[in-house]
Amino acid sequence: MSRPVNHKSWLLVLPALFMVLLSAGLPLMAVVNYSVQDVFAGDQFFWAGTQWFEQILRDPDFQSALLRSLVFAALILIIEVPLGIFIALRMPPRGRLANFYIVLMCVPLLTPWVVVGLVWKLFINAESGLLGAGLNWFGITYNLDNPLVAWATIIVMDVWHWTSLVVLLCYAGLMAIPNAYYQAARIDGASAWSVFRHIQLPNLRRVLLIAILLRFMDSFMIYAEPFVVTRGGPGTDTTFLSVELVQTALLQFDLGRASAMGLIYFLIMLAVSWSLFTVMMRRDGEA
């Protein structure tokens, strides 16, 4: 069923567009403005051209932080998306038990960033934390100075915090599949795998698109977890892009450079998200 063309409906979109422009457009313009200038003491501006951009792109610290952020975002997607789909597939269809699971799953989602850090600090504390002391009891010392442990901790924290979003979205997507599809599959004697591949997965496309985009954006810009738990260390092993950025923007208060960094991240995110978006929408056309 195709929707009629009506350009007047733009008027209905205007309020939302206005809000987005106010909350994103205006600051973005200011950021572009800063990024080509050298700012002293917050109010003296000097034209800098593309100097910041050239400097940042050549900076080895930036390059390694970018690599770390990309690897981290990729790992997060590789873990959270399949895990989320798997849990959603195994959820009981409707009923009290499903509602009970849903309420509990939402608890991590509703935890403010500072609290997430605190929860995990308490949880992994070597003397008094359930995980830290538990591992101690087995003779393993929980040691954040080990880069692998530091990475694993941040990944587990993010999986704990956000996988439920993927579960919720996928669960909702599965609930929307008409029963007739499954009946047809049963008549054809389809295997569980082909039901998944040809019925469930295609119907999850819309929810997966939004889940993947949201998870990519937030994990690429992850800040609170590494800041609270590892402070970017050991060394610079968990210094992700945003950790570096916050140091430049808020601690050194180097507005021009920070804005240029922000714009570079924005463009990278835009490019990756756009590719994900078009790839997944193209599939939409085929199915």
Add this chain to the structure above:
Amino acid sequence: MAVRQASTRRGTRRKSTWSWAPAIYVFLLMLPIYWMVNMSFKPGREILTRATLLPDTFTLSNYMVIFTDPSWYMAYLHASIYVVMNVAISITVALPAAYAFSRYRFIGDKHMFFWFLASRMMPPAVMLVPYVQVFSELQLIDTHIAVALAHCLFTVPIAVWILEGFISSVPRQMDEAARVDGYSLPRFFFKILIPQIAPGIGVTAFFCFMFSWIELLFANALTTITAKPIGPVMGRAGGLVGGINFGLLSAASVLTLIPGILMIYFVRKHIARGLSMGQVK
């Protein structure tokens, strides 16, 4: 109703192995939360010395501090005020937009949703300085509305997406019937559309609530005293002399979870329905 739902759903999936997977998943999710609740009932000294599954000495003193000190309990109130404002603004602007996306085609409609989402792609730390500037120009610094408006960055795109799904599940014949009956568009919205998608509005409110409630960077930067929310207050308490009082912080954290849990409790049945409709064709 319940019986019919159960029977239409039965047999949609074969009896599966691994059906206990969600239970394990939820159990693991709850472990760190349980530990924090446990900590919040412990007296200060006990916390960092030993791991005990239940407090040795059970105390409510951490909670008493929060409920008797205005700088603590007012912080929850401030956060609640701007979150409610944000939810109201987000739904008000998102509803007409979602209706337009659901019912009509127009120039740019295919990609506009992506561009809405793109507004979230700027790292928040860079946005801070411009935000402070924009809102001080508007003389809105340290007001609840400033935080509510800033959080629209996260909530409006999601609100449009979720509401679009719900509105698409309302048959278009209903619009036409209303038009034949002489309903104006606003009257159609209030009398017919909104009652029809009430669960969807609840679900949208939940998601707006979530993204606004957990965000603290903007909330902190845009407020000084009269609208300071709970997160920064916790940060300040964390830096007090004589080390961090983890018991107090745990109690404060547990309290941050309660409004969200109430919220999810009210919309739990609609969540699954709410996100799924729309352009799944």
